[in-house]
Amino acid sequence: MDYRSDTHAVGANNTPRCSSCIMKASFGNGEAEYSRIVSKASAKLLNSLWEQKRIPEEGWPEHALELFLSWLACHDTNNRVDIATVGAGEREGRVVCPLVRRLHCNLSHGIGRSGNIGDIQPKALGSSMLACLANEFALHALQEIGIVACKAALVVPLCTGMALSLCMGSWRKARPKAKYVVWLRVDQKSCFKCILHAGYEPLIVDPIREGDALVTDVENVNRILEQRADEILCVMSTTSCFAPRSPDSLEAIAGICQEHNVPHLVNNAYGLQSEECVRRINAGRAAGRIDAFVQSLDKNFQVPVGGAIIGTFKQSAIVPIAKFYPGRGSGVPSRDLVLTLLSQGRRGLLETYENQRRLFLKMKKRLSSFANEIGECVYEVDDNMISLALTLSSIPKEKQTLFGSILFNRGVSGARVISSTTNVTSVEGYEFVNFGSHCNEQHGGYLNMACSVGMSDAELDELFSRLATTYAKFSRQNGLFVPRSESRNYPDSDD
Amino acid sequence: MDYRSDTHAVGANNTPRCSSCIMKASFGNGEAEYSRIVSKASAKLLNSLWEQKRIPEEGWPEHALELFLSWLACHDTNNRVDIATVGAGEREGRVVCPLVRRLHCNLSHGIGRSGNIGDIQPKALGSSMLACLANEFALHALQEIGIVACKAALVVPLCTGMALSLCMGSWRKARPKAKYVVWLRVDQKSCFKCILHAGYEPLIVDPIREGDALVTDVENVNRILEQRADEILCVMSTTSCFAPRSPDSLEAIAGICQEHNVPHLVNNAYGLQSEECVRRINAGRAAGRIDAFVQSLDKNFQVPVGGAIIGTFKQSAIVPIAKFYPGRGSGVPSRDLVLTLLSQGRRGLLETYENQRRLFLKMKKRLSSFANEIGECVYEVDDNMISLALTLSSIPKEKQTLFGSILFNRGVSGARVISSTTNVTSVEGYEFVNFGSHCNEQHGGYLNMACSVGMSDAELDELFSRLATTYAKFSRQNGLFVPRSESRNYPDSDD
Amino acid sequence: MDYRSDTHAVGANNTPRCSSCIMKASFGNGEAEYSRIVSKASAKLLNSLWEQKRIPEEGWPEHALELFLSWLACHDTNNRVDIATVGAGEREGRVVCPLVRRLHCNLSHGIGRSGNIGDIQPKALGSSMLACLANEFALHALQEIGIVACKAALVVPLCTGMALSLCMGSWRKARPKAKYVVWLRVDQKSCFKCILHAGYEPLIVDPIREGDALVTDVENVNRILEQRADEILCVMSTTSCFAPRSPDSLEAIAGICQEHNVPHLVNNAYGLQSEECVRRINAGRAAGRIDAFVQSLDKNFQVPVGGAIIGTFKQSAIVPIAKFYPGRGSGVPSRDLVLTLLSQGRRGLLETYENQRRLFLKMKKRLSSFANEIGECVYEVDDNMISLALTLSSIPKEKQTLFGSILFNRGVSGARVISSTTNVTSVEGYEFVNFGSHCNEQHGGYLNMACSVGMSDAELDELFSRLATTYAKFSRQNGLFVPRSESRNYPDSDD
Amino acid sequence: MDYRSDTHAVGANNTPRCSSCIMKASFGNGEAEYSRIVSKASAKLLNSLWEQKRIPEEGWPEHALELFLSWLACHDTNNRVDIATVGAGEREGRVVCPLVRRLHCNLSHGIGRSGNIGDIQPKALGSSMLACLANEFALHALQEIGIVACKAALVVPLCTGMALSLCMGSWRKARPKAKYVVWLRVDQKSCFKCILHAGYEPLIVDPIREGDALVTDVENVNRILEQRADEILCVMSTTSCFAPRSPDSLEAIAGICQEHNVPHLVNNAYGLQSEECVRRINAGRAAGRIDAFVQSLDKNFQVPVGGAIIGTFKQSAIVPIAKFYPGRGSGVPSRDLVLTLLSQGRRGLLETYENQRRLFLKMKKRLSSFANEIGECVYEVDDNMISLALTLSSIPKEKQTLFGSILFNRGVSGARVISSTTNVTSVEGYEFVNFGSHCNEQHGGYLNMACSVGMSDAELDELFSRLATTYAKFSRQNGLFVPRSESRNYPDSDD
Secondary structure (H helix, E strand, O other), X not given: OOOOOOOOOOOOOOOOXXXXXXXXXXXXXXXXXXXXXXXXXXXXXXXXXXXXXOOOOXXXXXXXXXXXXXXXXXXXXXXXXXXXXXXXXXXXXXXXXXXXXXHOOOOOOOEOEOOEOOOOOOOEHHHHHHHHHHHHHHHHHHHHHOOOOOOEEEEEOOOHHHHHHHHHHHOXXXXXXXXXXXXXXXXXXXXXXXXXXXXXXXXXXXXXXXXXXXEOOHHHHHHHHHHHHHHEEEEEEEOOOOOOEOOOOHHHXXXXXXXXXXXXXXXXXXXXXXXXXXXXXXXXXXXXXXXXXXXXXXXXXXXXXXXXEEEEOOHHHHHHHHHHOOOOEOOHHHHHHHHHHHHHHXXXXXXXXXXXXXXXXXXXXXXXXXXXXXXXXXXXXXXXXXXXXXXXXXXXXXXXXXXXXXXXXXXXXXXEEEOOOOOEEEEOOEEEEOOOOOOOOOOOOEEEEEOOOOOOHHHHHHHHHHHHHHHHHHHHHHOOOOOOOOOOOOHHHHO | OOOOOOOOOXXXXXOOOOOXXXXXXXXXXXXXXXXXXXXXXXXXXXXXXHHHOOOOOOOOOHXXXXXXHHHHHOOEHXXXXXXOOEEOOOOOOOOOOXXXXXXXXOOOOOEOEOOXXXXXXXXXXXXXXXXXXXXXXXXXXXXXXXXXXXXXXXXXXXXXXXXXXXXXHHOOOOOOOOOEEEEEOOOOHHHHHHHHXXXXXXXXXXXEEEOOEEEOOHHHHHHXXXXXXXXXXXXXXXXXXXXXXXXOOHHHHHHXXXXXXXXXXXXXXXXXXXXXHHHHHHHHHHXXXXXXXXXXXXXXXXOOOOOEEEEEOOOOOHHHHHHHOOOXXXXXXXXXXXXXXXXXXXXXXXXXXXXXXXXXXXXXXXXXXXXXXXXXXXXXXXXXXXXXXXXXXXXXXXXXXXXXXXXXXXXXXXXXXXXXXXXXXXEOOEEEEOOOOXXXXXXXXXXXXXXXXXXXXXXXXXXXXXXXXXXXXXXXXXXXXXXXXXXXXXXXXXX | OOOXXXXXXXXXXXXXXXXXXXXXXXXXXXXXXXXXXXXXXHHHHHHHHHHHXXXXXXXXXXXXXXXHHHHHHOOEHHHOOOOOOEEOOOOOOOOOOHHHHHHOOOOOOOEOEOOEOOXXXXXXXXXXXXXXXXXXXXXXXXXXXXXXXXXXXXEEOOOHHHXXXXXXXXXXXXXXXXXXXXXXOOOOHHHHHHHHHOOOEEEEEOOEEEOOEEEOOHHHHHHHHHHHHHHEEEEEEEXXXXXXXXXXXXXXXXXXXXXXXXXXXXXXXXXXHOHHHHHHHHHXXXXXXXXXXXXXXXXXXXXXXXXXXXXXXXXXXXXXXXXXXXXOEOOHHXXXXXXXXXXXXXXXXXXXXXXXXXXXXXXXXXXXXXXXXXXXXXOOOOOOOOXXXXXXXXXXXXXXXXXXXHHHHOOEEOOEEEOOOOOEEEEOOEEEEOXXXXXXXXXXXXXXXXXXXXXXXXXXXXXXXXXXXXXXXXXXXXXXXXXXXXXXXXXXXXX | OOOOXXXXXXXXXXXXXXXXXOOHHHOOHHHHHHHHHHHHHHHHHHHHHHXXXXXXXXXXXHHHHHHHHHHHHOOEHHHOOOOOOEEOOOOOOOOOOHXXXXXXXXXOOOEOEOOXXXXXXXXXXXXHHXXXXXXXXXXXXXXXXXXXXXXXXXXXXXXXXXXXXXXXXXXXXXXXOOOEEXXXXXXXXXXXXHHHHOOOEEEEEOOEEEOOEEEOOHHHHHHHHHHHHHHEXXXXXXXXXXXXXXXXXXXHHHHHHHHHOOOEEEEOXXXXXXXXXXXXXXXXXXXXXXXXXXXXXXXXXXXXXXXXXXXXXXXXXXXXXHHHOOOOEOOHHHHHHHHHHHHHHHHHHHHHHHHHHHHHHHHHHHXXXXXXXXXXXXXXXXXXXXXXXXXXXXOOHHHHHHHHHHHHHOOEEOOEEXXXXXXXXXXXXXXXXXXXXXXXXXXXOEEEEEOOOOOOHHHHHHHHHHHHHHHHHHHHHOOOOOOOOOOOOOHHHHO
16 A cells, blocks of 8 residues: 555544544635645646746746756656556666755656667656756757857756767767867867867867967968868867967858868857857857857856756757767756756846856956056957956066965965966877967966856955955065066067 | 746747757657646645545655645745735745745745634645644544544644643633642643643642552542632643653543533643553543643654644634634644654554554563662553653662763763752742652652653664663772662652 | 764775775875865854854855754754764654754754753753854844843744733732733734733723824823732733834833833834834833833744744843743744844844835835825824825725735735724624724724835835736726825724 | 954944843853864764775764765865855856755865866865765775775766766777777667767677577677787676676676787676676686776666766776866766765665665566466576566567556556567667567567665565556456466577
8 A cells, every 4th residue: 555545544443533623614615716726826837837948037936946846756757646656677766865865856867768868768757858948948048148040959967078079979970081170279178188088189279379369270270171171070169268368260160161061069168158259159150160069057057067058050960969978867967957047037047147247347447457556467358258367477487376376275266377388288198388378389477367157246356355465465475576567578578 | 027927938039949959859748648647646645635634544755745845835825836926014924044944845924823823824825724734633643543532633833831831821711710720740840830821820739659659649639629629720630751650540530620620631741652641541531521631742743842732522622722822823843743744654653653662661671671680670650651760779879860970971861860859949939849759758769761752672772781881880980789689779768 | 883983894804905096195185284274164163153142244155054053953962973872761852754854954852941941951952052042143133123222032932922921921920919911902913812821801002093193092001000000910012013003102101110110011023123113112111111022033034933032121031031931942933043144144134124114115105106196195104114004095995805805816915904894803702893903993994014124126016016007907897986186084084 | 244254243333232141151161061072073973984985884864964065065165164265267166046056065066177087176175075985985885795806986977878988988099909899789778879989889799598598609709809809999798687688708708808908898787786797797807807897876876867986906997097087077976976875884785785685586486476377487597686587478479568568557667578579770870680689589578677776575565466467457458368387488489
């Protein structure tokens, strides 16, 4: 016998002996009617969400999110309330630790089926619905953020690097002669290593200096593709990056790729929050070919690390990528995205992005003013609208790292000092000079800081307060001469 | 505009541009049908609970409890999902701290209305339903536990003492000449102080010794009622208590009360778990009058401290008590009871009680055997089926308390040493000799321990292991002579 | 054997065979040092809170609240992590339902001990610390809110009515001849019924009309005290109330009470948020005597229903009140208050109050303007800074209630229509004419609305939007003539 | 100013005016001492866990798990309680939705760093500690379960298929000529597709029939390796599988691999719970080479889907695999494993496995007896100790699937009907005859059911009850003749 059937037993002798409590009589038709309204309203809210599969305009309060999770969970067989499921398989969604079960809101089956991340699990309809909602919400969000021509999105329980690798791997069959991936150097290991992970060799194209900025060496890419397009699986470009590197010239690259029939993969890691990155993706798509663009869930949507969104401009283009994923995966990134977007609503999501734009300008202005005070300058990299670089010419090269770690200890996480170096860094056997600076060229050292989505005004104020006091103290202790006006220390002047 | 209406916006330019995700097409009629079944099953489970208002036979799993809480919460106006409530009153169920809100499962209105704990709050139908379910479950539980003639139960957000006071106060109007409450002494402060709280003076009747046990001085009670029944508000008897006190002779008291038309209030604090206490309540009711009996929620149902159940044998008798409560109250005790009983089911609840019975016998046997080993004995108080008392004649009186505190430090919470004393303890101006021993009579000291609902076999084993090692070490360190056979140290021999 | 001792077993054959993982070596001295810093910082945060027992200036983030709860819980014996406690008593804090346990953050012992709400439970030091912090925070909050002379505060797990009753009962012993409580009529049942609950008879003093407002009939009170001060337990005045009733003249009453040596109890239900109520309490204290003032936790601090704060101006005055409470009580109201104030910080708390002030003025202005539009007016009751009353002279008396219920159905909870009536309402046998209007006098009907702490600007906008559309529709459907200017319908003109 | 520094402000005028509450004085030295003991005990518990990094012998109660999570979280910079971190980077662990934040216990940084899953994140020491503990616990668990020679374990936030692919990819550099992976056919898509994902072509080796069982075609493997060892990246064998397939002959394969210097990868998906699978892994390692063996977290440890453990017999062998992972990953699978093992303790974990063994034998016995009753038989596959196969010769081939879906609708999830088919199934372009049956050979159809870790006695009873009633009804409705004795329908007899 189980809790679902014939649940309300009478006493041992089978005679009901319960009298009613003093409140019982008070519940009349009015209350019953209201209860029906309530139940209907809940059902309507949830059904309408499921039918439309779009981010609501206004965010839902937390109790509605909990209702949603309860409702979803009931769709998984192991949470049925009408019949006790008997698990006679090798994988029945069992969770032995109650705390873990709770942290997963009773949704334990993950997403996908053996061999296909996009399949529905008959045992876990709720988990499958969640995965579907996540994909739809992701697409809706990409479009609202500005990539209006996007046609399909897939939320994968993989970080950016692995997701990029998944795309590359899925193109293998179609390009049997390919051995190489053209990689527009950005000194971040994941997006380099993912090429190796996919089984290809990188052809590294260093950026070139244009003013303060490091920009795409378009000509070089063109030359490579002219020479050996067939051997190239794809070109991987990057949008979001640390100044002074600029987002790559997607427009040019997309054109070249189209001309040579080479796929173009965009590493748009945290670029959704930047109007410029979004603009370049759109421009690239208009000017040529972008086969897929990949973005991090955590960096763009303020969720915990764990997932990425793969976007394509053709609906059919997402299918081979999804099918290439071998097996199931965690449903947590999908859940986190759906909950976050339900909680923010479309309006809330866009507000966080507008905020980032406003605060970035504020940060830039204040950093410039601070630079001016201490006789440094901020690299002019106008199309990088997330990251800034402050020259550190007043600090001897050998002390720059120390300055960075003092800042970190003062609670300024995320600001990073980049010292110039002629040392060689090896990443999986590939050697890089001056790794971290995105190019071999030497420079006078700089401090990177970023204004990403989620930053607040108060945080920004605190940042500059700590920066100023830390710098002042550091200068004093290290006997730095802090002139009011000193020309910027150009990289090449160091060589 | 709010999240409830027209929630799924199209893009800024009002053209829907979302294409469907790869999973969307996979959700066909089968899934839609299943989803309908799931929703229906959930609705059925909840509606059937609400219609029957009885403890289910089998316990519900946690995800069903969460579904239940979500469903209830939606019935409170501030959690409506179809319309955003605008609070224009002085009390709108607002909870500013998200953690607190969550710990209350969005149910913030408490129970009752201004001036009546049994009223439905139109703003908080969900909270009111919870209160009603709590009363019904309480009644059902009392009947299942054995008090089959019980006709009404009220869960109050008050502990036993306050609940006893509530009963007494509610009888004031009906007994305008009453000044006193006859109190059958049991050395526990709450049930004494509640008489003063209700505005009456206690007439204290000490128990009398019968064998090892301390039993009701029935004759004395009879004499008092014969002399001044009119001045007596009620007689308060106690069932559950520490050995060697026995449960009071409810049968005799109930008869006397009926004869003299004096109400009879039973302090059944943790007596539900004892067959003997339940038997006495039934016998009392059969033999005469019991106007109300009060039991603790936490001690009988393993919930946190905070509530009590008032039971009556006439449905009408509960009304004046409920109406006497001035105002609202916390809904937490009601919630905790309902969740616990839903989670255990009727079967689970009764199992915890059967377990207590089994373990009590085991504890008694082991304690007797331990007593035998160290030359002490266990008081013979056969009708106390929760608490036991082990004589401590081998430990000098002045060291007995030390022994108790060592046990406590070894993690044996709940075991208490009672030393005999001629000192006077004053409770709110009333003086007691030998407070803690339930009577003035001196004795050789004893150790109380109880086996209450929730104890486990492993705990019992551990208890005796620690008791033995602690006693052995204590004996050695204090040079106690531990004979194998020593007659029990009768209380009077100390005088 | 238990999880606390010798916890890390080697393999079955007792040979440790574990090799280290690839990450292990990476954790060096730096990390160990940082971990020490972290642990120290946590300890410092908690210890400093416990030492100072004051609301922090800035609110704590949720993870710090969770740390605090974990830390507290470890102080209860049943949560010890160094030794498994063996419960051998009748009450061991056992919680059988995991969900319930979690909703109580493992704090199950409640507050107080048998017979004293202010005692420390040796078994439950954590729960006791929480109770102590709640009292200290309450006192700190009262002082910060403006009652600077307040010397003691007690958080009780009782609502306002029961807390008022507790105060009255605790004064019984000191005033043995007292039979009555002078009650300044306010039509709210709890504060009336609590007099009966405490065992006294109310002497009802109706307010008198002064302009639009209903104010204290000071003379009448004075006359009563002159005649029979000895028979009076106390005078109970009220601050927060629905317009057009004004807060009572505490200054005058306090003076009269002092003159006649009669205690003065203030029902300050939701008055902490009103500068005027706070001002009157201070003025009363300066001008004479206020023996205790009681306020609701939920209405002033946005926590769920369940508790109240009793404040006194002498530290010693709180002791007999605390001691009068017979037994334990729920720890939930104390917990909710502490968590809320930790989460808001002193600054956040005061901000919520400043917001209420700002929004009340806005509400008043908009309501006046709306009144003007529809030819009604807002009662001028300047010293009521929470509640407003809009005349409803344009709606026939027999349809006023219908208008109120339509508003409620449109999601405007809390707004209440008060129609004048010559009917008699009986509350526990006492008869009131025109109950709800605070006096017998007839009037033209009005709509009450309140702006209490927690209201938002958006809510206010929505309120007036719904009010306007509802009124317009109601007018049309009921063929009301809506003049632009109609003089206010004075109550007495109805008689 | 922030909540961490100088937190306890005095009143606005800077004069402390707080008096102490009635409880304050009661907290004396005893309580302070106890508090110190408690804090020390907590610290000791956590530090000792961190030092030993081994599964405790006995499970921890939930409140200790929560303490652990709070403690870990404080180690991440964004949860510091001593200083407010200012995030000036592109990834600061921000979580905008409070519900999501809570579901991650404030641990939002995931594991690994850009480009290395095994690196410590300076910003997220707590998350890194969790990852390290997960690896250590995994290793400890593998050893306790019986793979005593295991030397390293890596918990990856990838399911089995992706984890297998990770291993294969990491060996690419060392085997530059390799193009193929020898795959011992098991009809489960993930472990096939992961070969393609890694960039290799499968060489498929069908199992051969031996009695009822399908066993490894060792000779065939040997022949392939003799011919083209250099072109083979590795051989992938499988342990856990559906009857009548047997676990592969790891001993033989390992020997052949060693002989030909070809890596050997074991797909041990849910094999930890099977003594036979564990025995084979050990035997394989003793007889030859196993380079890595991969197991699912969810199927072996009853956690939600999302992770896998990669085990190796050399500590150094795990390093290239870890380094090959390009980037960060979700920390959830690591967290779930650690919480589960802390909650179970070593003893609890092993008990779940013993239970599986006991219940499997029970299931086998009951299934045989049921088979006997209905004239079917259970395939004799003695070395498959998880999955069983019941012949369905009495049901016409075309109705077998229907029977399976009826069982599913009756709540028997996991039981699967395998009908024989000559159809061809294409998986990513590779064609399989009779996919699902693990070989092309035709058979009479059978029903698979498994007894995996977590199954209970009650579930087993219910399973057979539903199986019997479903079968009986199905037989009646379909007019099946159910003989008492019918010889088993050998696959080949169907051809």
